[in-house]
Amino acid sequence: MTATEQDQFNSVDYNDPMVNRILDAGEQCIHRFGIRRTAMGEVARVGKLSRGSIYRYFADKEALVSGVFQRRQALYLNRTEAALEKLPTLVDKLTHSVVSGRQDMAEGIFASLAETEPETVAMMFLEPSFYQRSVSFWPPHIELAKREGEIGAAIDIETATDFIMRLAVSLVTFPDMGLNLKSRKDIRRYLQQVVSRGLG
Amino acid sequence: MTATEQDQFNSVDYNDPMVNRILDAGEQCIHRFGIRRTAMGEVARVGKLSRGSIYRYFADKEALVSGVFQRRQALYLNRTEAALEKLPTLVDKLTHSVVSGRQDMAEGIFASLAETEPETVAMMFLEPSFYQRSVSFWPPHIELAKREGEIGAAIDIETATDFIMRLAVSLVTFPDMGLNLKSRKDIRRYLQQVVSRGLG
DNA sequence: AAATATACAAAAAACGATTATTGTTCATTC
DNA sequence: GAATGAACAATAATCGTTTTTTGTATATTT
Structure with missing residues (x-):
């Protein structure tokens, strides 16, 4: 197993547009329905992509959810970092x-x-x-x-x-x-x- | 409504042996089964008293549970207070x-x-x-x-x-x-x- | 090569019927 | 006078069943 394969679910590539489409849809669903009531099929529908694609990028629902929050946190840290410089x-x-x-x-x-x-x-x-x-x-x-x-x-x-x-x-x-x-x-x-x- | 009646469920009298028997039984049940799986009937059985008596001292299950934790906290604060003096x-x-x-x-x-x-x-x-x-x-x-x-x-x-x-x-x-x-x-x-x- | 669509067994959620618990009341006992 | 025990409707938990969702595999499309 190469390093890339090993890390495929650990480190998420925020430049990949597919990743962001999935995370966008996921965040939208969580925002509207909460985690429990968010189904992978619904995320797929909202993001206008297939359920299979989601599983290509995220090991399971938990990984997707944590991906959504990690991106939020990364965004917060980036915005904060920029503001702090001044x-x-x-x-x-x-x-x-x-x-x-x-x-x-x-x-x-x-x-x-x-x-x-x-x-x-x-x-x-x-x-x-x-x-x-x-x-x-x-x-x-x-x-x-x-x-x-x-x-x-x-x-x-x-x-x-x-x-x-x-x-x-x-x-x-x-x-x-x-x-x-x-x-x-x-x-x-x-x-x-x-x-x-x-x-x- | 007198002040005593008004306060009957707010301030718990830790000198009242009945109160302590209830809280003891409640704590024992919560400790063993958790809050959700603790029934008032079980608390009564463990404390060897009637369910009605519990409701005489605690408005409802939530009050009993919070009473158990408040006593724990009071105990912690008392023990700590004593230790801090030294x-x-x-x-x-x-x-x-x-x-x-x-x-x-x-x-x-x-x-x-x-x-x-x-x-x-x-x-x-x-x-x-x-x-x-x-x-x-x-x-x-x-x-x-x-x-x-x-x-x-x-x-x-x-x-x-x-x-x-x-x-x-x-x-x-x-x-x-x-x-x-x-x-x-x-x-x-x-x-x-x-x-x-x-x-x- | 990556996204899709479909199919599938296993796991989880939703549902409705049944059972248990809650909180109240009151007559009885201590 | 306070604790008890029994009765009670309302609420909540449980159980077995049905339905949905999950996660995986694979053939098909872009």
């Missing part, structure tokens, strides 16, 4: 991630799924792999903040990444944990404090 | 909370429920009220740390409480967020860093 500080970047993360949860496929299958959304949120995919996202920004002197030179990248991700995940998943951080301004002030000085 | 610093206290929180999740009613009804556990974890009950737990410890000079005098209690709780919840719920904080020593070092200095 922001001066790590705190600004983190603030932006939290605000746009909340937006995504409130309006897209997550919001509709949360209504029809809240348990599924809850399971996804607690799935470690859901966050692990973002672990490689932050280090470059942290290194930059380190060079610029925004954060301490002694901090190791792994610790900083872990901390930043915990803050982001926590603030997106639990908007109110005693404090009610609603506005971008409030979120930024809070993050400025805890990131740069902790409680010290 | 610990010198806020960081030590937080470390202890995380370690014992993880233990509770790994062995008690949560662990068994996670096997039979993972979606239910996931939903509970994401339920804001699950954490809101602990909001009043931390402020005294934070005020003390402030007086002792462990944390800054300028920090307001609400911000510090929010931050401490986010760290605790995050570290219990997601053991590994890039960094794999396993031992008490590792957890303590991590918390020492982020609580006292953030990334500065």
